[in-house]
Amino acid sequence: MRIFLFLILSAPAFGAGLAPYAQLVVSDSPATPRTGVRVTYLGTNGYEFEFKRHVLLVDPYFSRVDLLSVALGSRIRPNSSRIDDGMRHVASKVDGVLVTHGHFDHLLDVPIIMSKTRARLIASASSVSLAKRAGAPSGDAVKPGDVRQIGPWKIRVLRATHDRLLGEVPFDRPSSQVGPPQRAADWICGEPLAFLIEVNGQRIYIDSGGTPTQLPPNEQVDLAILGMALPDSRARLHVALERLHPRYILPSHQDDFFRPLSAGFQFGLLTDFAFVQRECTQTNGSRLILLDYFRPWTLPQAARQAN
Numbered sequence: 001m002r003i004f005l006f007l008i009l010s011a012p013a014f015g016a017g018l019a020p021y022a023q024l025v026v027s028d029s030p031a032t033p034r035t036g037v038r039v040t041y042l043g044t045n046g047y048e049f050e051f052k053r054h055v056l057l058v059d060p061y062f063s064r065v066d067l068l069s070v071a072l073g074s075r076i077r078p079n080s081s082r083i084d085d086g087m088r089h090v091a092s093k094v095d096g097v098l099v100t101h102g103h104f105d106h107l108l109d110v111p112i113i114m115s116k117t118r119a120r121l122i123a124s125a126s127s128v129s130l131a132k133r134a135g136a137p138s139g140d141a142v143k144p145g146d147v148r149q150i151g152p153w154k155i156r157v158l159r160a161t162h163d164r165l166l167g168e169v170p171f172d173r174p175s176s177q178v179g180p181p182q183r184a185a186d187w188i189c190g191e192p193l194a195f196l197i198e199v200n201g202q203r204i205y206i207d208s209g210g211t212p213t214q215l216p217p218n219e220q221v222d223l224a225i226l227g228m229a230l231p232d233s234r235a236r237l238h239v240a241l242e243r244l245h246p247r248y249i250l251p252s253h254q255d256d257f258f259r260p261l262s263a264g265f266q267f268g269l270l271t272d273f274a275f276v277q278r279e280c281t282q283t284n285g286s287r288l289i290l291l292d293y294f295r296p297w298t299l300p301q302a303a304r305q306a307n
Contacts, residue, residue: 018265018292021273027295036298037200039250040089041291044105044257045208045227048090050296051199054151055091058098058195058206059106060113062086067258070104070184078109086261087116089294095150098195099123100208100227101162102130103171104187105257111136122148122155126190133180144193152199159214160192160207163230196221202299205244208253209233220245223299228276229253229268237276241283247302249288251276261293 018025028038040048045059063079070076094117099107107127111134114121121131121139128139142148144159162169172189181187194207196216205219208227224246227233241249254276256268267273280288291297 016267018290021277021290024288024290025292026289026297027292028298032298034298036301037202037204038296038298039204039223039291040296041293042086042090043255043261043293045100045253047206047225047252049153049197049199049204050091051152053091054153055094055117056096056098056150056153056155056197057090057094057113057117057119059100059208060086060090060097061105061107061109061257062261063109064257064260065104065108065184070258073183073185075182076104076108076184078112080112082260083109083112087113091117093117094119095153096120096122096148096155098155098206099127099131100160100194100206101192102127102188102190104181104184106208107131107187108134110134120150122157124191124193126188130181130187130190133178135180142193143191154198156196156198156216158194158196158207158216160194161209161214161232162189162192163209163227163232165230202301204299205246206252215240215243218243218245222246222302223248223250225250225252227253228271228273230270231272234272234275234279237279238282241280241286246286248299249280249283249286250291251280251288265292 038050042060044061046061047058049056062083065076097110097119111131114136122142125141128141131139142157144157146157148155169189171185175186197204202222204223205221206225221244224244228251254267254271256266
């Protein structure tokens with residue numbers, strides 16, 4: 001854990017917000033019709049998808065536990081005030097919460113959010129178990145190959161991997177603790193998942209890491225949300241884009257998720273958005289975009305769908 005702290009704190013501080021990339025940041029205008037699929041970035045790898053008053057959340061996380069508490073193995077818990085602030089931007093009723101894996105920055109807040117929104121949890125068996133130990137009333141344990149239909153949302157569950165740090169997946173050792181998870185290391189990764197979401201004739205792929213061998217074969221998607229927190233994901237980016245053929249590319253999990261959302265977007269210390277930008281410029285027909293916190297953007301219909 002001390003090595004983890006040293007690595008993070010000794011990394012060159014990128015320190016930049018979104019201002020240098022303002023031309024890539026998209027959001028709706030007041031005149032944008034509320035008829036399409038709206039995408040709202042909630043920070044870290046968290047998203048709200050909304051279509052005709054139906055809502056899906058992915059990895060919602062508002063507490064933003066500080067780095068020192070994580071690195072030193074201190075007790076962590078959801079921050080009720082920050083969750084309340086975040087939920088002001090989220091629908092009061094949610095169809096489902098999809099969780100890509102069990103780390104605290106993806107799952108910690110989910111039991112409270114479920115209680116506030118009456119949402120159904122869809123996650124791996126290990127993540128469902130963690131959520132229940134943390135107070136979630138139930139959960140739908142899924143595995144790669146499963147399909148779920150919730151309202152207008154068709155959700156295909158896909159295999160994924162998690163990026164390595166110092167050659168290992170962080171927090172991936174099963175804990176002997178049987179009660180509620182107390183520390184960051186108790187929120188184990190488990191089995192990572194990706195999701196292919198189909199709604200309104202559009203397809204959205206989302207993960208928080210992965211490898212090209214585990215991506216769906218030659219799936220043309222409208223929006224690819226790709227976790228880019230660490231070098232493993234960046235190394236597979238080129239092949240991932242060739243496999244997914246996205247109309248829009250949204251790099252994710254790039255903000256400094258140890259800073260409160262109220263402090264505004266700042267790139268994480270281990271990210272390399274300049275590299276991501278260079279890789280994305282080599283893809284034909286794909287548009288690289290960025291989203292700021294809580295500023296909705298409606299996914300445009302493809303020309304073939306608009307006719």
